[in-house]
Amino acid sequence: DAGVIQSPRHEVTEMGQEVTLRCKPISGHDYLFWYRQTMMRGLELLIYFNNNVPIDDSGMPEDRFSAKMPNASFSTLKIQPSEPRDSAVYFCASSSPPGGEEEAFFGQGTRLTVV
Amino acid sequence: AQSVTQPDIHITVSEGASLELRCNYSYGATPYLFWYVQSPGQGLQLLLKYFSGDTLVQGIKGFEAEFKRSQSSFNLRKPSVHWSDAAEYFCAVGDNAGNMLTFGGGTRLMVKP
Numbered sequence: 001d002a003g004v005i006q007s008p009r010h011e012v013t014e015m016g017q018e019v020t021l022r023c024k025p026i027s028g029h030d031y032l033f034w035y036r037q038t039m040m041r042g043l044e045l046l047i048y049f050n051n052n053v054p055i056d057d058s059g060m061p062e063d064r065f066s067a068k069m070p071n072a073s074f075s076t077l078k079i080q081p082s083e084p085r086d087s088a089v090y091f092c093a094s095s096s097p098p099g100g101e102e103e104a105f106f107g108q109g110t111r112l113t114v115v
Numbered sequence: 116a117q118s119v120t121q122p123d124i125h126i127t128v129s130e131g132a133s134l135e136l137r138c139n140y141s142y143g144a145t146p147y148l149f150w151y152v153q154s155p156g157q158g159l160q161l162l163l164k165y166f167s168g169d170t171l172v173q174g175i176k177g178f179e180a181e182f183k184r185s186q187s188s189f190n191l192r193k194p195s196v197h198w199s200d201a202a203e204y205f206c207a208v209g210d211n212a213g214n215m216l217t218f219g220g221g222t223r224l225m226v227k228p
Contacts, residue, residue: 035216045215
């Protein structure tokens, strides 16, 4: 397996524009996580899915952020409208269910810059 | 709520010297504990994990960590550091309901020649 695949690797956008980040989890993994990494706040969990269903979105900063998982092999994180303070590295991770291997495998991240 | 503290933001060691990175956690039940490493511009790679059993766990790249329940600690160690170990290291605690991870703030390791 190629691991967790995120696209794009880098995104530069203007304030007010819509941004969509994409993630392809490892095949067979039932859990998918979106994290955000900033200098100020470190690594924060934004939302996670189990079997394509959002389980906990309490980490989503505000209504401008939304995440979907239309099928087991694809998830998106959308920011609309984007703001400069959204600049960060966004990581997607996937894992298999409890009782099996529980480690999360991370993608290489999307570095978002909002100007 | 669970939390993780990594007291050292930066650590510099000489190549060949031993290393210990500190990690303290707060969690109500038996924790699932992890150490990840992040090289510049890269994602996070799992070094090792503790779920149960032997409190001394071995990981990749010659790293090990010891779970000490009485001290709520999970310190990472390596007997002899290589220049390629320079990176940022994150300790994390996992939730029982999956592994939604709470990360510490990270420790940036620099290795002197």
